[in-house]
Amino acid sequence: xxxxxxxxxxxxxxxxxxxxxxxxxxxxxxxxxxxxxxxxxxxxxxxxxxxxxxxxxxxxxxxxxxxxxxxxxxxxxxxxxxxxxxxxxxxxxxxxxxxxxxxxxxxxxxxxxxxxxxxxxxxxxxxxxxxxxxxxxxxxxxxxxxxxxxxxxxxxxxxxxxxxxxxxxxxxxxxxxxxxxxxxxxxxxxxxxxxxxxxxxxxxxxxxxxxxxxxxxxxxxxxxxxxxxxxxxxxxxxxxxxxxxxxxxxxxxxxxxxxxxxxxxxxxxxxxxxxxxxxxxxxxxxxxxxxxxxxxxxxxxxxxxxxxxxxxxxxxxxxxxxx
Amino acid sequence: xxxxxxxxxxxxxxxxxxxxxxxxxxxxxxxxxxxxxxxxxxxxxxxxxxxxxxxxxxxxxxxxxxxxxxxxxxxxxxxxxxxxxxxxxxxxxxxxxxxxxxxxxxxxxxxxxxxxxxxxxxxxxxxxxxxxxxxxxxxxxxxxxxxxxxxxxxxxxxxxxxxxxxxxxxxxxxxxxxxxxxxxxxxxxxxxxxxxxxxxxxxxxxxxxxxxxxxxxxxxxxxxxxxxxxxxxxxxxxxxxxxxxxxxxxxxxxxxxxxxxxxxxxxxxxxxxxxxxxxxxxxxxxxxxxxxxxxxxxxxxxxxx
Numbered sequence: 001x002x003x004x005x006x007x008x009x010x011x012x013x014x015x016x017x018x019x020x021x022x023x024x025x026x027x028x029x030x031x032x033x034x035x036x037x038x039x040x041x042x043x044x045x046x047x048x049x050x051x052x053x054x055x056x057x058x059x060x061x062x063x064x065x066x067x068x069x070x071x072x073x074x075x076x077x078x079x080x081x082x083x084x085x086x087x088x089x090x091x092x093x094x095x096x097x098x099x100x101x102x103x104x105x106x107x108x109x110x111x112x113x114x115x116x117x118x119x120x121x122x123x124x125x126x127x128x129x130x131x132x133x134x135x136x137x138x139x140x141x142x143x144x145x146x147x148x149x150x151x152x153x154x155x156x157x158x159x160x161x162x163x164x165x166x167x168x169x170x171x172x173x174x175x176x177x178x179x180x181x182x183x184x185x186x187x188x189x190x191x192x193x194x195x196x197x198x199x200x201x202x203x204x205x206x207x208x209x210x211x212x213x214x215x216x217x218x219x220x221x222x223x224x225x226x227x228x229x230x231x232x233x234x235x236x237x238x239x240x241x242x243x244x245x246x247x248x249x250x251x252x253x254x255x256x257x258x259x260x261x262x263x264x265x266x267x268x269x270x271x272x273x274x275x276x277x278x279x280x281x282x283x284x285x286x287x288x289x290x291x292x293x294x295x296x297x298x299x300x301x302x303x304x305x306x307x308x309x310x311x312x313x314x315x316x317x318x319x320x321x322x323x
Numbered sequence: 324x325x326x327x328x329x330x331x332x333x334x335x336x337x338x339x340x341x342x343x344x345x346x347x348x349x350x351x352x353x354x355x356x357x358x359x360x361x362x363x364x365x366x367x368x369x370x371x372x373x374x375x376x377x378x379x380x381x382x383x384x385x386x387x388x389x390x391x392x393x394x395x396x397x398x399x400x401x402x403x404x405x406x407x408x409x410x411x412x413x414x415x416x417x418x419x420x421x422x423x424x425x426x427x428x429x430x431x432x433x434x435x436x437x438x439x440x441x442x443x444x445x446x447x448x449x450x451x452x453x454x455x456x457x458x459x460x461x462x463x464x465x466x467x468x469x470x471x472x473x474x475x476x477x478x479x480x481x482x483x484x485x486x487x488x489x490x491x492x493x494x495x496x497x498x499x500x501x502x503x504x505x506x507x508x509x510x511x512x513x514x515x516x517x518x519x520x521x522x523x524x525x526x527x528x529x530x531x532x533x534x535x536x537x538x539x540x541x542x543x544x545x546x547x548x549x550x551x552x553x554x555x556x557x558x559x560x561x562x563x564x565x566x567x568x569x570x571x572x573x574x575x576x577x578x579x580x581x582x583x584x585x586x587x588x589x590x591x592x593x594x595x596x597x598x599x600x601x602x603x604x605x606x607x608x609x610x611x612x613x614x615x616x617x618x619x620x621x622x623x624x625x626x627x628x
Contacts, residue, residue: 037483058483061514069472069506076412076476079461080404080484084476099466100503104473108453108463 006220009198012182016153018174018210019117023048024153025160026085026115030056033083036164039074040087041067046176047087047117067092068100074112075104083164084112090119090173091132094139105169106142113163114139115172119149120260121288121305122177122210122298131293131301137265139171140238146191147238149173149259149267151212153181155235158189166191173209175260177298180213192236194244200230203316204248204255208234208267211258211286211307218312227316237267242274249281253323256315258286260307282322284315345392345567353391353563355624356428357383361594362627363424363437365617368608371441374449377604378495379421381526381589384566386425389491393570398430401458409488410477412462414470415495415524416450417606422459423447428625431459437628468501470494471521475511475582478519489577490519497529500538505550511582512551520573522585525560528602544586553581560589595620 030036030052037059044050044062053060063070067088074084086093093116094101105112116135123131140147146168150156156174163170197212198219207215212233219229230248234241249255255275257268268285275281288305302308345353360383368374390396394409402408413422420440427434432446439445446457450465462473474492481488498504511519525543527534534540547554553576557569566587573583591605592598595617609617 061479063510064506064513066506066510068469068503069475069510072469072472072503072507073476073479073510075462076473076478077480079410079473079477080406080480080486082480082483100469100472103463103466104469110462 006217006224008216008220010182010216012180014181015178016181017176017178018150018153018156019046019176020048021150021153021156022115022117022160022172022174023051025157027051027055028157029161029164030059033164035081035083036085037061037077037082038085038087039063039070041065041070041092043088046089047115049087067097071097071100071112071114072104075108075110078110078112085115086112087115087117089123089130090116090135091130094135094171095132098138102142106145109144110169111167113170113172115160117174118176119173120175120210121293121301121307122175122260124176124298124301125295127295128292133260133262133288133293134265135171135173136237136259136261136267137269140265140270144168145238146170146236147173148191148236149209150235151209151233152179152183154183154185154187155189158187159235162189162191175210177210179210182213182216192239192241194241195233195235196230196244196248197233198229198231200228200252202228202252203320204230204232204252205258205312205316206232206234206245206255206267206271207258208237210260211312214307214309215258215312217309218316221309221313222316227320229316234267237270240270240274245271245274246278249275249279254282254319256284256286256312256319258307258312261287263287263289282319284319286311286315350564353387356391357387357563358594358621359623359625360387360421360424360428362618362621362623364420365595365609365614365621366627367420367424367437367440369614370438372608373441374420374608375417375606376420376608377528377591377598377602377606378415378418378524378526380595380598381561381591381593382418382421382493382524383593384561384563385493385522385524385587385589386421388563388566388570390425390429392567394491395488398459401431403453403461405461405477406484406486407488410461410490412470412474412477412490412492413451413464414474414492415467415498416464418524419447419449419451422451426459427628432457434628467495467498468503471504471507471511474519474521475507475516478516481518489574492519492521494521494523495529496523496525496527496534496540496543497537499523499540499543508547508550508552515580516582517578517580520570520577520583520585522587524589525586526589526591528591528605530602530605532602547584551581552584553579554584554586556586556588558588560587561593
């Protein structure tokens with residue numbers, strides 16, 4: 001197959017899970033800042049928080065299967081200067097505790113870092129009960145909430161360290177599967193700053209999370225077809241780097257957004273709103289189309305629900321014709 | 324022989340704890356403050372024809388005891404972090420009128436600002452919030468069941484910081500129907516959060532009627548004891564001296580590996596005859612005539628805002 005012979009513009013030496021990037025980042029920022037504390041709702045190993053818990057037992061709170069209480073305690077811990085990081089699956093980090101986040105964290109302006117693993121379809125076999133695809137939307141609607149979805153181990157580690165230095169509530173979303181670790185280990189993570197990965201002229205692909213590597217693969221395939229693709233990694237969905245997006249679209253005149261999330265409420269939604277206000281532009285959405293997931297392997301699910309490399313390629317072919 | 328039948332703990336309190344440093348003049352002054360706070364409450368809710376007078380009136384003695392006598396706090400130099408201070412969290416945020424009145428009369432903000440309650444652009448929102456930067460408020464509340472978790476978090480931070488001050492919180496009895504309360508109660512006992520005194524406004528009434536008829540709490544004392552709390556009762560929660568003694572008694576159990584709960588038996592609407600003995604004034608404002616009747620029962624002691 002053509003795609004297997006493609007050479008991408010980025011290389012990687014290993015595949016790693018983004019949740020391990022969170023665990024590594026948490027341990028590192030824990031060493032740097034004694035005010036960093038962590039809470040987990042009975043998923044310490046799944047969230048890779050065990051190293052922090054072992055190193056700083058007095059600053060780690062096992063709250064049991066009680067996520068609402070975890071969010072409330074985190075809000076309270078900020079009073080007196082602590083920087084709490086809560087950890088559980090994305091589903092239990094958002095939908096289950098929406099009102100607690102809304103009132104005790106966001107409306108109260110508390111410096112809580114809500115860290116959410118196993119987001120999206122790539123959670124896999126556990127099925128739709130756990131595969132939240134609405135969390136970005138839920139979180140970005142909250143005034144004052146910063147929303148970040150990282151794409152690989154190194155970016156997740158850097159983001160974890162960066163959000164500890166940011167004063168305000170943050171939702172940090174990452175996942176379970178091993179994915180290419182291609183961003184630099186020594187990167188400086190800037191909240192709200194888009195990263196232009198590949199320069200191009202015909203179309204802009206704006207991707208977040210696990211779809212970023214797929215966008216890089218799609219670019220390689222499209223280059224073979226003579227389409228010049230600009231690839232932008234948006235790790236911070238809110239606040240959105242509007243200037244970077246508008247600058248790219250001014251050049252390419254069309255856009256594909258790609259994310260492991262519902263089309264409603266996701267990154268594509270934010271981009272569409274921006275473009276509608278400033279520069280109406282043809283846009284195609286690679287996202288889950290108003291559906292729950294199901295059990296299966298991550299790869300099978302990404303294919304079935306339209307989040308694969310070929311789906312990005314199709315979306316690009318479609319959108320360039322709409323210019 | 325009778326000595327063996329009396330409550331030894333109560334005897335210990337009487338004999339060995341420092342005497343409450345309150346003379347009759349102090350008590351008289353605090354009682355005047357209670358009456359003035361009650362006037363504030365009914366005037367505030369009347370002025371905007373909305374708000375929650377019932378629970379507010381019932382908790383006046385608790386608030387006055389805490390803010391004017393018990394807590395070590397810095398009203399004139401409010402700091403969100405509250406380091407080196409006792410902290411209070413109102414979990415049943417709808418009784419904001421009593422909270423605001425007592426905060427103002429403790430010096431957190433000008434008493435005159437009480438007239439802005441629930442009006443556009445006010446810092447005195449319908450339910451308390453940090454969002455408008457009102458001094459004295461450290462978390463938003465109103466959606467019920469969240470304040471105990473927040474208070475526990477603040478108490479944990481005090482421990483981490485080596486801060487010996489105390490964290491207090493107040494909850495409605497109807498609020499205890501929220502599941503998060505019991506998550507928090509379980510956590511506090513399991514983690515020995517023993518720098519924390521919670522209280523329940525145990526008035527037996529909620530919006531739809533009597534708590535026993537809506538969703539009975541059963542044996543609340545036994546429940547908190549089973550959850551691992553030191554659980555105390557103040558049978559007369561509208562008797563200022565008994566409330567003060569009850570909180571001081573609760574303090575004597577701090578630092579012993581258990582969170583402390585005070586079940587405060589109050590009367591919803593206390594101080595205004597027609598608001599007592601019913602749940603109907605939970606969240607309803609008096610009209611002009613009713614205000615007049617209420618104020619006739621509440622002497623202006625310190626001065627209206």
